[in-house]
Amino acid sequence: MEVVWVYTVISSFLIFLSLSFLSKRFRNLPPSPVPALPIIGHLRLLKPPLHRTFYSLSQKYGPVISLQFGSRLVVVVSSPSAVEECFTKNDVILANRPRFVIGKYFGYNHTNMVGSPYGDHWRNLRRLGSVEIFSASRLNMFLSVRKDEIRRLLLKLAQNTRHDFAKVELQSRLSELSLNIIMRMVAGKRYFGEEDDNDEARQFRGLIKQVFKHSGLANLGDFLPLLRWIDYGSFEKSLTKIFTKFDAFLEGLLEEHRRNKNSNTMIDHLLSLQESQPEYYTDQIIKGIIVVMLTAGTDTSSVTLEWALSLLLNHPEVLEKARAELDAQVGTDRLIEEHDLSNLPCLHNIISETLRLYPAAPLLVPHESSDDCKIGGYNIPRGTILLVSAWAVHRDPNVWDDPTSFKPERFEGLQVEPSKLIPFGMGRRSCPGSGLAQRVVGLALGSLIQCFDWQRIGGEEIDMAEGTGMSMPKAKPLEAMCKARHVVNRIV
Numbered sequence: 001m002e003v004v005w006v007y008t009v010i011s012s013f014l015i016f017l018s019l020s021f022l023s024k025r026f027r028n029l030p031p032s033p034v035p036a037l038p039i040i041g042h043l044r045l046l047k048p049p050l051h052r053t054f055y056s057l058s059q060k061y062g063p064v065i066s067l068q069f070g071s072r073l074v075v076v077v078s079s080p081s082a083v084e085e086c087f088t089k090n091d092v093i094l095a096n097r098p099r100f101v102i103g104k105y106f107g108y109n110h111t112n113m114v115g116s117p118y119g120d121h122w123r124n125l126r127r128l129g130s131v132e133i134f135s136a137s138r139l140n141m142f143l144s145v146r147k148d149e150i151r152r153l154l155l156k157l158a159q160n161t162r163h164d165f166a167k168v169e170l171q172s173r174l175s176e177l178s179l180n181i182i183m184r185m186v187a188g189k190r191y192f193g194e195e196d197d198n199d200e201a202r203q204f205r206g207l208i209k210q211v212f213k214h215s216g217l218a219n220l221g222d223f224l225p226l227l228r229w230i231d232y233g234s235f236e237k238s239l240t241k242i243f244t245k246f247d248a249f250l251e252g253l254l255e256e257h258r259r260n261k262n263s264n265t266m267i268d269h270l271l272s273l274q275e276s277q278p279e280y281y282t283d284q285i286i287k288g289i290i291v292v293m294l295t296a297g298t299d300t301s302s303v304t305l306e307w308a309l310s311l312l313l314n315h316p317e318v319l320e321k322a323r324a325e326l327d328a329q330v331g332t333d334r335l336i337e338e339h340d341l342s343n344l345p346c347l348h349n350i351i352s353e354t355l356r357l358y359p360a361a362p363l364l365v366p367h368e369s370s371d372d373c374k375i376g377g378y379n380i381p382r383g384t385i386l387l388v389s390a391w392a393v394h395r396d397p398n399v400w401d402d403p404t405s406f407k408p409e410r411f412e413g414l415q416v417e418p419s420k421l422i423p424f425g426m427g428r429r430s431c432p433g434s435g436l437a438q439r440v441v442g443l444a445l446g447s448l449i450q451c452f453d454w455q456r457i458g459g460e461e462i463d464m465a466e467g468t469g470m471s472m473p474k475a476k477p478l479e480a481m482c483k484a485r486h487v488v489n490r491i492v
């Protein structure tokens with residue numbers, strides 16, 4: 001009896017394997033590792049960091065691969081030619097987003113800019129964003145906020161480092177810098193800093209920590225409907241809890257700005273649009289925009305800064321070159337300004353090389369096909385989730401010489417084809433905040449190089465391992481020794 005049972009199990013398994021293999025051949029899907037297990041498919045292969053797992057798979061199966069994540073078909077592309085195909089020929093078809101559980105809550109039921117399906121509503125949001133948030137005039141309007149926040153960071157670092165080198169922790173400082181910049185643009189509020197330590201700030205800090213934690217978690221229920229149905233791990237229950245609190249906090253901010261109409265923040269501009277078009281600019285749309293600014297626009301910039309400084313600490317000769325450029329172009333009598341950035345090619349190349357090696361979104365943001373299409377000659381059925389590995393493209397030896405080395409000078413006089421360097425994505429769904437990010441990262445990194453001497457602690461190399469989280473963080477938060485230079489006195 002037992003023999004019959006074992007025989008039945010093994011033969012069912014083999015039949016399942018050959019059927020899934022034949023159906024893939026028949027449907028001409030991209031190559032896929034075998035076996036995909038019943039129900040879970042390839043989920044068992046997923047080990048963090050995911051971009052490294054997909055990179056190893058692409059080395060074995062090619063630049064376009066298909067994987068079965070539970071009930072969802074996922075295609076991962078890893079070469080510039082496949083990227084080009086995705087975001088030129090198939091750009092409209094691939095401009096949708098999958099509806100993950102997180103988007104039901106923090107995406108306000110998939111209505112915000114990141115999670116909204118491709119269509120009129122998304123187009124309106126992008127148009128609104130390009131006028132109200134990301135236009136040159138809006139960015140210029142908030143220049144004083146960026147300068148002031150960077151100045152406060154420099155002063156903080158200078159506190160114990162005026163006379164000698166002292167150890168500083170940078171991860172939390174950089175994260176606070178980008179959160180303060182965005183919240184001052186959005187609501188005119190600083191929530192990080194000893195002088196701003198009140199109940200509201202404490203509440204915001206607690207909430208945003210939870211929001212980031214939940215946004216960075218992979219949720220198996222997105223791929224295995226049964227787990228979503230039983231709310232495996234109480235994922236949705238805890239999302240509901242934190243979302244309800246965060247939503248109430250944001251609603252409180254809107255109420256406060258309705259009462260005091262004399263400030264000049266993003267909330268005020270959006271509320272005045274609400275007065276003229278209340279049916280479109282609902283509170284939900286405005287809160288959705290704030291959540292996007294916080295989740296897409298803060299950690300991405302601060303981790304980029306942290307990776308850039310880490311790379312410079314491991315390559316002091318490049319740091320010296322950037323410093324010499326700053327001293328020559330800006331001098332030591334004044335601080336670097338945003339308008340200097342266009343005259344600082346070495347600094348610019350350091351940022352490009354950092355974004356190449358450590359893109360904050362190594363797999364971009366997941367896309368979904370709204371119709372059947374073809375990538376690399378393979379069939380991509382409608383409803384497929386598309387992951388684009390910027391990380392693999394940026395380390396492709398067919399595109400980049402010595403791809404794993406930090407060589408900012410590789411960008412000197414180089415015109416890079418759009419599909420070969422995609423830290424901000426490509427096509428219609430690419431990042432609308434890249435201009436703001438370039439300004440924040442450029443001015444902050446330039447100021448840190450201009451104002452301080454930097455050294456590694458005990459001469460040991462900075463550990464460059466990636467951790468897990470929403471935007472590719474460093475596994476080990478960056479700590480370094482720094483000593484203020486004379487130019488710091490200009491800001492006291």
Ligand code: HEM
Nearest residue numbers: 113114296297300301360361364365424425430431433437
């Ligand atoms: C170094 C900093 C940043 C990096 C590396 C980055 C990268 C990206 C990437 C890779 C995408 C997805 C593109 C795709 O789906 O194909 C994206 C989308 C987006 N980013 Fe950024 N980003 C950064 C900063 C910002 C900032 C500062 C903001 C706003 C304050 C922002 C707002 C957004 C929004 C709203 C989207 C969604 C666009 C859409 O779906 O239509 N990002 N970003």
